[in-house]
Amino acid sequence: MNRRSLKKVAAAIKKYKRFLITTHTSPEGDALGSELAFYRLLKKIKKQPFILNQDHLPQEYYFLPGSQSIKSYKSINQFCFDCMVVLDCSDLNRTGKVYKLNKQNRPVINIDHHISNNKFGEFKWIEPFASSASEMVYLLYKEMHVPLDKESALLLYVGIMTDTGSFRYSNTSGFTHKAVEELMLFNLDIRKIYRDIYENISFPDMQFLIKVLSGIHRSKDGRVAWVEIPARLLKGRKVFFDLSEHILSFLRAIKDTQVVVLFKENFSVKDEIRFNLRSNGPVDVNKIAQHFGGGGHKTAAGCTIAGKLKDIRRRVISRILQS
């Protein structure tokens, strides 16, 4: 653990009064859990925090305590702050347009667990071995002797649980379990938490998901498997809940497959394709996505690109097979 950086960040927090807290675009469990738990920490030590994100809160996270305090970029005209705290972002650009609000060049605190973090900000605390930004905020509670309560425990649990794929990814450490042991002292209803976040697919969506999966294909050598969602499948569907994660994690269960891909045709923009890649093996899908103008991690990446579904699919698969 980078104890010195942690101490510096804790000292900086004590110094300032008004905080703008933000995170990356398309925020998920860890981004939101760490933001809201950090917000509570600041409230408890009589600071004035507010959370401002580029993107809206996804529906499955409405249940998070304090979620209504998250403002989206568009709803804010005026704001004053002494310090900007960026959580779970490897790069300031990942906050979307939010970092541009720092016109007065207020100091930035960078709290992140991505190994690719480019070390922006006046105060930086990077822990590549932490499971999640939420695990880091947990450490901050400990360092600053701020007592946890049921709400902060729930928020930190959500961040840690979602970013570790329910404690199954290799970023899970013994310390992760130790922290969760303490969080569970607050009688968290973990079954309900899991249900709220993951087991929330409506029956029509489930039927749609199975329909998409039934179009599964794989390359001759078995290394790549994929499914696609052509725009015509989306026609007449009222709400399109994002099933990408569910689809990709389902595909990952195929034995000996190194890369799985989901191709989606944009329903409203003609000839725009989004593809998401997951790698189980030696293929660095970040490189594949970068080749087409996208990016991500070694094991999870994506890209939005102009073109015909059939053509993009052919090009992406052949690129993976060459790697």
Add this chain to the structure above:
Amino acid sequence: MNRRSLKKVAAAIKKYKRFLITTHTSPEGDALGSELAFYRLLKKIKKQPFILNQDHLPQEYYFLPGSQSIKSYKSINQFCFDCMVVLDCSDLNRTGKVYKLNKQNRPVINIDHHISNNKFGEFKWIEPFASSASEMVYLLYKEMHVPLDKESALLLYVGIMTDTGSFRYSNTSGFTHKAVEELMLFNLDIRKIYRDIYENISFPDMQFLIKVLSGIHRSKDGRVAWVEIPARLLKGRKVFFDLSEHILSFLRAIKDTQVVVLFKENFSVKDEIRFNLRSNGPVDVNKIAQHFGGGGHKTAAGCTIAGKLKDIRRRVISRILQS
């Protein structure tokens, strides 16, 4: 924790020399993990254990250290033992025919975490609040001051992880995480463990799974969802890898559904149906299964019953809807 029972069981273990260890039919991660970890514990204290199960080891558990020491019922003609240890079984009958080998009425040690345990055996230690039989064997290592090693840590981890659905079911406690923190000191490759057990579906099996899922149904009120595998679907399939867990956990992702069911026709025995139930809500599926002669937990239960698929399905669904 039932400390007195634990102490009695530990004392009994010290007393005897030759142990027959067994578990329930169709053994899964917890049954196998607890058996093999218990086997190692006995070896370490210079006892003579052997493991004898009614059923073969499922392929996805071949990687477990010591798995080759598990004998199946049919391969054994002669055996001598002073004590029989039954792990993860709520009832002696759940061992299949194995308990019948105890013709000389040797004492039986019953170590189990099912609330429905019928308290068989001379020495019984039941912990309904333990996540798994493996968590109990972990406690036994502690009680008997037997040091863990990498292999026993891996075995206990597998048992705990599989029985808690990767720490997401409500049987997961703070203590579960505390135990796992210690197990992870042995540098377990948890990603590989998860892959070996769950992400191991062959492509043809995956296509079969999707085919089964596409027959998804639900009750009018949406409370029950189910799929079925009629024997004709299994015709011509070379190996039938057990996809039940995958199917059930997939179905559980449906919002607002309280109970999911998988009905399977026995391929080799005419008019024999196996059904597995999972509950997300207030319905106690143990009671449903018991009504038909089966059993299990409040949230996960199953039953094998004679009858026609169509008829059994109708009766089971209507029983759930009445509850």
